[in-house]
Amino acid sequence: MRIGDAMRRLVPPGSLVLFLFFLAGIWLAISPFAMTTQLSGQHWTAATVNNVTLGTIMMVVSLLGILGYMLFALRDLIRETQAKHGVAEEQAS
Amino acid sequence: MRTTQPALGKYICGMVASLIIFLAGGWLILAPFALGYQPYGADWVSQTTNDFATGIPVAVVALASFVLFFYSLLGSLRAAGVLTARVRPVAQVTAPYQAPQALVPYQTDLDKTLATLAAALAADLTARRQTGSDQQSGQTIDQAVN
Numbered sequence: 001m002r003i004g005d006a007m008r009r010l011v012p013p014g015s016l017v018l019f020l021f022f023l024a025g026i027w028l029a030i031s032p033f034a035m036t037t038q039l040s041g042q043h044w045t046a047a048t049v050n051n052v053t054l055g056t057i058m059m060v061v062s063l064l065g066i067l068g069y070m071l072f073a074l075r076d077l078i079r080e081t082q083a084k085h086g087v088a089e090e091q092a093s
Numbered sequence: 094m095r096t097t098q099p100a101l102g103k104y105i106c107g108m109v110a111s112l113i114i115f116l117a118g119g120w121l122i123l124a125p126f127a128l129g130y131q132p133y134g135a136d137w138v139s140q141t142t143n144d145f146a147t148g149i150p151v152a153v154v155a156l157a158s159f160v161l162f163f164y165s166l167l168g169s170l171r172a173a174g175v176l177t178a179r180v181r182p183v184a185q186v187t188a189p190y191q192a193p194q195a196l197v198p199y200q201t202d203l204d205k206t207l208a209t210l211a212a213a214l215a216a217d218l219t220a221r222r223q224t225g226s227d228q229q230s231g232q233t234i235d236q237a238v239n
Binding site for chain 1: 100102103106107109110111113114117120121124125128129130138139140143144147150151154155157158161162165
């Protein structure tokens with residue numbers, strides 16, 4: 001299998017969508033400071049706590065989703081390759 | 094039916110991540126009112142606008158992502174033979190008639206009976222054609238003699 005085909009199986013369009021969620025999580029976490037609704041040196045408001053918490057959750061979940069999919073797909077790829085080698089060896093013998 | 098070991102972990106992983114992010118998007122939409130930093134009846138503050146502008150696309154895309162991962166899961170289950178694919182009606186094509194051959198093995202009594210009947214019909218048709226051509230040639234000879 002070529003590297004391009006393997007990468008296509010490891011990183012499907014769904015993982016790209018999860019990466020978009022990762023970017024959205026980054027934006028959510030920094031938005032109170034970027035939009036200056038959270039003043040520096042002040043206690044965090046409820047909106048800031050909410051946005052930072054949700055942004056962090058989205059970043060973690062999307063990263064775990066991408067990595068989890070990649071690991072499971074890699075495991076399936078290795079199993080398929082081993083099965084193909086096994087069949088080829090049986091035919092050769 | 095092809096049977097292979099289904100690999101479902103990756104799809105379930107994607108579905109769980111999409112579901113959690115969908116819930117997060119829904120909470121983002123509700124949060125300004127639930128946490129009280131958006132007063133009722135007042136103009137939206139910038140945090141509320143930001144939460145809505147982020148939460149709605151996140152929820153919609155996460156739902157679409159969940160559905161796509163779910164369909165991929167169904168496809169994998171079908172490929173593994175766990176689920177059966179829908180049977181689509183196929184248009185029947187009438188095959189041209191072929192005379193039964195003696196070497197073809199008969200699988201059932203019905204096949205054998207039908208083949209015998211078809212052979213008898215074919216023989217009858219051939220005999221009628223031969224009779225018709227004999228009569229025509231006889232008439233032609235009579236006309237030539239007269």
